[in-house]
Amino acid sequence: MINFHDLHTLKSFQALKTLPIPSVADNFTAIHVEEQNIDAGGGLTYNYSAKGVNEELLEALQALADEQQVIDKYELLLSGEMMNTGEKRKVLHHLTRAQQANDVIHEGTNLRQFYHHEQKRIAEFAQRIHTGEITGSTDKKITTVVQVGIGGSDLGPRALYLALQNLYLNKLEAKFISNVDPDDATAIIESCDLERTLFILVSKSGTTQETLANQNFVLQAAKKQNILHYDVMKHMVCVTSQTSPLAKDDRYLASFFIDDFIGGRYSSTSAVGGVILSLAFGAEVFEELLIGAAEADSQAREQSITENAALLDALLGVYERNIKNYAATAILPYSQALSRFPAHLQQLDMESNGKSVNRDGQAISYATGPVLFGEPGTNGQHSFYQLLHQGSDVIPLQFIGFTHSQCGVDYDYEASSSQKKLNANLIAQIAAFALGHTNNENMNKNFEGGRPASLIYAQQLTARALGALLAHYENKVMFQGFIWNLNSFDQEGVQLGKVLANDILHGNASSTVNQLFQIIQ
Ligand SMILES: O=P(O)(O)OC[C@H]1O[C@](O)(CO)[C@@H](O)[C@@H]1O
Numbered sequence: 001m002i003n004f005h006d007l008h009t010l011k012s013f014q015a016l017k018t019l020p021i022p023s024v025a026d027n028f029t030a031i032h033v034e035e036q037n038i039d040a041g042g043g044l045t046y047n048y049s050a051k052g053v054n055e056e057l058l059e060a061l062q063a064l065a066d067e068q069q070v071i072d073k074y075e076l077l078l079s080g081e082m083m084n085t086g087e088k089r090k091v092l093h094h095l096t097r098a099q100q101a102n103d104v105i106h107e108g109t110n111l112r113q114f115y116h117h118e119q120k121r122i123a124e125f126a127q128r129i130h131t132g133e134i135t136g137s138t139d140k141k142i143t144t145v146v147q148v149g150i151g152g153s154d155l156g157p158r159a160l161y162l163a164l165q166n167l168y169l170n171k172l173e174a175k176f177i178s179n180v181d182p183d184d185a186t187a188i189i190e191s192c193d194l195e196r197t198l199f200i201l202v203s204k205s206g207t208t209q210e211t212l213a214n215q216n217f218v219l220q221a222a223k224k225q226n227i228l229h230y231d232v233m234k235h236m237v238c239v240t241s242q243t244s245p246l247a248k249d250d251r252y253l254a255s256f257f258i259d260d261f262i263g264g265r266y267s268s269t270s271a272v273g274g275v276i277l278s279l280a281f282g283a284e285v286f287e288e289l290l291i292g293a294a295e296a297d298s299q300a301r302e303q304s305i306t307e308n309a310a311l312l313d314a315l316l317g318v319y320e321r322n323i324k325n326y327a328a329t330a331i332l333p334y335s336q337a338l339s340r341f342p343a344h345l346q347q348l349d350m351e352s353n354g355k356s357v358n359r360d361g362q363a364i365s366y367a368t369g370p371v372l373f374g375e376p377g378t379n380g381q382h383s384f385y386q387l388l389h390q391g392s393d394v395i396p397l398q399f400i401g402f403t404h405s406q407c408g409v410d411y412d413y414e415a416s417s418s419q420k421k422l423n424a425n426l427i428a429q430i431a432a433f434a435l436g437h438t439n440n441e442n443m444n445k446n447f448e449g450g451r452p453a454s455l456i457y458a459q460q461l462t463a464r465a466l467g468a469l470l471a472h473y474e475n476k477v478m479f480q481g482f483i484w485n486l487n488s489f490d491q492e493g494v495q496l497g498k499v500l501a502n503d504i505l506h507g508n509a510s511s512t513v514n515q516l517f518q519i520i521q
Pocket residue numbers: 149150151152153202203204205206207208211263264265351491494
């Protein structure tokens with residue numbers, strides 16, 4: 001029997017509140033760093049030696065995970081139970097990368113086979129584009145692919161493409177149009193040779209205003225170029241759900257499908273990320289990413305929190321949010337390739353757990369998802385780290401690092417290479433945040449320390465490691481949702497603004513709103 005309880009009603013949570021808070025510096029100096037490593041799958045390791053933990057706290061967090069039946073809930077989700085209570089849907093993004101998993105049957109369809117079938121169709125399509133069997137409408141080979149989508153139909157795929165473009169041969173260059181700002185579409189379209197460009201229209205719902213406006217923008221801009229024998233629809237494929245209005249449009253060169261059980265922000269391992277990544281790098285690279293994600297998913301099934309990186313990461317996040325009252329957290333990848341990964345995690349985390357009601361729609365009285373932000377190191381160090389070190393708020397830090405660079409090109413300067421400098425900075429920051437530095441004479445030079453950090457690291461940012469990193473965070477967010485008793489899979493909070501924007505455009509807004517709109521007309 002699985003129970004769903006609000007956090008504050010749990011005995012283990014009440015017990016957690018009474019525990020003395022362990023010091024970050026004590027943990028950091030007392031232990032052998034490697035003792036606080038956990039295998040996170042895909043060649044990744046999660047290290048928590050710069051977190052404020054001790055044995056007593058770990059036991060209390062384990063009790064919380066057990067009482068809230070977090071792993072049982074994950075198993076329930078994997079089995080195809082309706083876990084998206086707001087929209088009354090299953091939650092099946094794990095199935096897109098778990099071809100060994102149990103079948104999930106819905107209204108007679110085997111959904112594991114359905115996702116696998118789409119993946120195979122994508123691989124075949126990508127191969128035909130790469131070999132030149134499918135060309136553009138003027139018989140020219142396709143060299144560029146442009147994804148048109150927004151939110152989950154943009155952020156994850158874009159972050160993953162940027163993360164891999166240094167390491168793998170780019171069979172096609174990829175670009176993205178997301179914002180309804182006409183400058184976004186114009187800049188991308190003008191940078192493309194349309195005869196050699198394939199557009200991927202991605203919208204699960206098929207109703208997103210920005211994406212439909214951008215599709216129209218591409219159609220109009222292409223028409224304006226007046227290219228002889230050019231047919232833009234022969235340059236456009238679609239990724240959508242079978243129930244969306246776009247699914248019925250047979251003008252696309254090809255259509256690939258997901259379904260309502262894959263949430264936008266969890267859709268990078270479905271056709272939403274699969275089409276662009278397979279076209280850009282080849283289906284085998286996308287396959288590697290899925291393997292890494294599946295490894296992280298399987299590590300996440302461990303009951304013991306010291307063997308389950310995503311679960312411990314989630315519990316420490318809840319501890320920092322609800323016991324230490326820290327309201328934000330920073331994602332700090334020491335890898336330029338992960339430049340857009342924090343932006344993807346912002347949607348993943350804040351759209352999932354930015355909630356004030358529980359999974360049954362009842363108000364809750366405790367804090368939920370934190371504010372997320374981040375930039376790659378060392379750029380962030382010269383930007384917002386001042387506040388992280390000496391600001392009045394403590395912000396837990398999530399560092400990500402790699403032993404080797406992706407390009408392998410490096411030079412020594414002052415007796416060390418750039419990669420070595422990058423990683424020396426990464427470790428220096430973790431130590432500075434944890435230990436601080438006392439200066440009683442000049443208080444502006446005093447660092448209190450005690451600022452907790454975690455580190456996820458691997459040898460290199462490969463497709464497999466990236467898949468595991470993506471899944472680690474998806475699972476962390478899911479576990480935190482279970483602990484807070486939220487539904488992490490709907491996003492009603494984004495609807496009000498959409499409705500009001502439509503009211504404004506159709507002249508139905510209130511007088512004040514209209515006056516404000518007129519200011520900017
Ligand atoms: O793929 P669609 O249906 O166009 O939705 C795009 C995005 O819009 C949202 O529904 C709301 O912003 C996201 O959750 C989603 O990723």
